[in-house]
Amino acid sequence: MxxxxxxxxxxxxxxxxxxxxxxxxxxxxxxxxxxxxxxxxxxxxPGPVAGPPVPLAAIFPPWISGEEAMARSLASGARILRQGVAPFVVVLAPETAARPSGALLMLRLDGLAGCIISPEAEASRS
Structure with a gap:
C-alpha cells in the first residue's frame, strides 16, 4: 500500500x-x-586644540639607550627640550614635525607631565 x-x-x-x-x-x-x-x-x-603648542614626547623602544635616543632625535632635525623620566623618552619642541627614526610613538604632552623630569629631579641627577 x-x-x-x-x-x-x-x-x-x-x-x-x-x-x-x-x-x-x-x-x-x-x-x-x-x-x-x-x-x-x-x-x-577630540578636535584640534587652540592655544600654545604642546611639547611632543618621542618614545623609543626600551632597549635603546638614552644617548642613542637623543642622537636619533637630533639626526631628524628636532629641537630637544629634555629627556623623559625613562631614558628612551625624549621631549621635543612642538614646532618640529619630523619623526625620529626608530621612534615607536609621538605623543602630545597634554596632561602627561609624568614624562617630564622636574627641575628638582634633574638637579639631583647631575
Whole structure:
C-alpha cells in the first residue's frame, strides 16, 4: 500500500518564513547599532586644540639607550627640550614635525607631565 506523503500545512510555511524574517530583522538591527555606535565614537574624538603648542614626547623602544635616543632625535632635525623620566623618552619642541627614526610613538604632552623630569629631579641627577 502506498503511504500518503505528509504535506506541509500553511501554518508551518508561514512560521518558517516569519522566523527567517525575524532573523534578518535582528541582524539588521545589530548591524545598524554597530554602525551608529561607530559614528558616535568618531564624533566624540577630540578636535584640534587652540592655544600654545604642546611639547611632543618621542618614545623609543626600551632597549635603546638614552644617548642613542637623543642622537636619533637630533639626526631628524628636532629641537630637544629634555629627556623623559625613562631614558628612551625624549621631549621635543612642538614646532618640529619630523619623526625620529626608530621612534615607536609621538605623543602630545597634554596632561602627561609624568614624562617630564622636574627641575628638582634633574638637579639631583647631575
Amino acid at each position: 502506498l503511504k500518503a506523503e505528509p504535506r506541509m500545512s500553511p501554518v508551518a510555511i508561514s512560521t518558517a518564513s516569519r522566523s527567517r524574517l525575524e532573523q534578518w530583522r535582528d541582524i539588521g538591527l545589530i548591524a545598524g547599532l554597530a554602525v551608529c555606535s561607530g559614528f558616535l565614537a568618531l564624533a566624540n574624538l
